[in-house]
Amino acid sequence: MIDSLLSPAGPTSFMNGPQLWFANRGTGFVLLLLLTLATMLGVLSTARMSPRRWPRMLTQGLHRNVSMLAVTFLAAHVATAVADTFVDIAWYNAFVPGTGTYKPLWLGLGALGLDLLIAVCATSLLRHRMSHRPWRAIHAAAYAAWGLGLVHGLQMGTDAGSPWGAALSYGCIAVVLAAVLARLGLLLRPKLVTS
């Protein structure tokens, strides 16, 4: 089995076998979960709703760490898609929307989402060196990136049709919707914690 995995060409080689495709789908779903979690934590960071004995720093720290983890999974998601030779996806298709040959529209949405996340990530690493308002404006693009990623995943993959895939997708949509409503002040009026 190892021999067949390592041989460069051939019908069951690693590069065009199902393993990379599974990895790509897997990283895609985990990415959706992580981005959903990151969005929820981000909103909780602003709402100043911290239960007693839960430091506010912890929420902010979790948001940052979960986001960084999501970026790692995003890199893996792109790498597995590019490496997989079963479908022809070039590395630059992941960054330039619309240049792909395989499902260009839905792939392009994913690429757009990735571009936005790069901007969000870069500005956040340099947050204390830039002015707050422009940082906030760019950071708001994270919501759009999430939406683009969701649609990309629903259209590119086949798992969304399955019961667990659908449940996961609906669950993530519900969480982000609640987060957005809370951010707009329409849900869960945030209270100030007295320390």
Added chain:
Amino acid sequence: MSVHTLRVDWPSCQAHGLCAEILPEIVSLDQWGYPIVHEPVSGQVLDMARNAVKACPTLALRLTQAPKRH
């Protein structure tokens, strides 16, 4: 030893309160959640003060060398 002042950009401050968590030695919160800076920053507290400045969600903190005016 250099003495710095932790100054708050009041229109930006939204009472998130992270500064009071990071710097309990010199920052406490009033009844509405806004920071009260009790003393200047020096020596050992300086590093934590820099962390507080970086951590503020609205970048409402600055470390200045000049003493507070007003």
Added chain:
Amino acid sequence: MTAVTTVLPISPQGSPASVTAPLPLVRSDVRMDPVVTQGPALLAGITAGPGLEAHRHRVGPAARPSADELAGWARAVDLRGRGGAGFPAAIKLVSAHRRRAVVVVNAAEGEPASRKDAALMALAPHVVLDGAAAVAHGLGTREVHVVVPSELPSVRAGVAEALRERVRAGERVKWQLHDAAASFVAGQASAVLELLAGRENLPVTTWEPATISGHRRRPTLLSNAETYAQLGHLARVGPHGYAAHGTAAEPGTTLVTLRGDGWDPSVREVAYGTPLADILTRSEMGQPLLVGGYHGTWLKPAQMQALALSRADIAEAGATLGAGVLLPLTAGWCPLVRTEALVDYLARQSARRCGPCRNGLPALAGALGDLVHRGGRVGPVAELCGLVAGRGACAHPDGTARLVTSMLTRFPEEVDLHSLGECRGGGQEVFG
């Protein structure tokens, strides 16, 4: 100096009502025309009208000292800003004397009890503008901004006309006129710079003084309108001429607004060192006096008897002249009731940008209201004063706390009485 001039209508409302009518609560919407008296220096030419020709006829051509010369003279006569903070003008001049400076004349005068800047801009605009032009020339700049209150359209029209006259006369200054919002904090320095930048006319945190980095990050000399009038007068007559009025320690004159928010306001030019008894009526000398305006300090009659209008004297008495506002308490009224009405107004004038002010001032007004009208305790009031001071982008909460603290310090017996639910003064029916 005895000629009395009724000011050109500068208020949106008409003529003064009968003085027997009840004093208005803090009403910034009803502003009576102040009676402005001719003065020895700044207000010397008001009887000849506000026109440029009459002004030139009286004072001659505009003076053009260098910045160093003017700063030296300003230091010699210890010229202070007239906007309330009393900052030495010489220091600002020297600090702003760098490339591409900007001059800003602040006549916004947000305080309802101060009418002197409006009087100057309406009756003697060229006295102010000469000063601004002299400073601009000294700093090597042509850019001068003039900020007037938007709620006094006749003042604005007068200033606009005065600027047109100067341009027609060939003066090489690029004048720009701006309208300040009709609010208390609109005249605050950083709020004015925000207005000039095209943003909302509200205060922001300043990390550097305006003379270092102000309008468009350029060195900006922002001063009160009367300060420019003083500088212009100084530029013309020099330090010796300037010292013709006032005392050796405090040369010069200053504009004072009396009863500014009442039914019979007046603006007078007063030489430093003038006894208070020569400024106030006998009846007013027997009443508590609020010095410095709504952010000012109370003085008791006992402190006032030997007091002269001198910065040193007033400081020794524990007060500051501020923008020259003198508010005698109406006979028979209670200083606590008056203060509470002022604090209620000041709380509503918060820009609502800074948490401690937005929350703290209404809380202070509430606690003070409890103390004054509902037999409450002093503790919460004093605590809130300490909580709001120094925690905002501007000095609005500090000034309000100063007013309340001075009330607690000067009138302890009245405070005790009110804690028991009693009051020996009146005014409740108007203020309450």
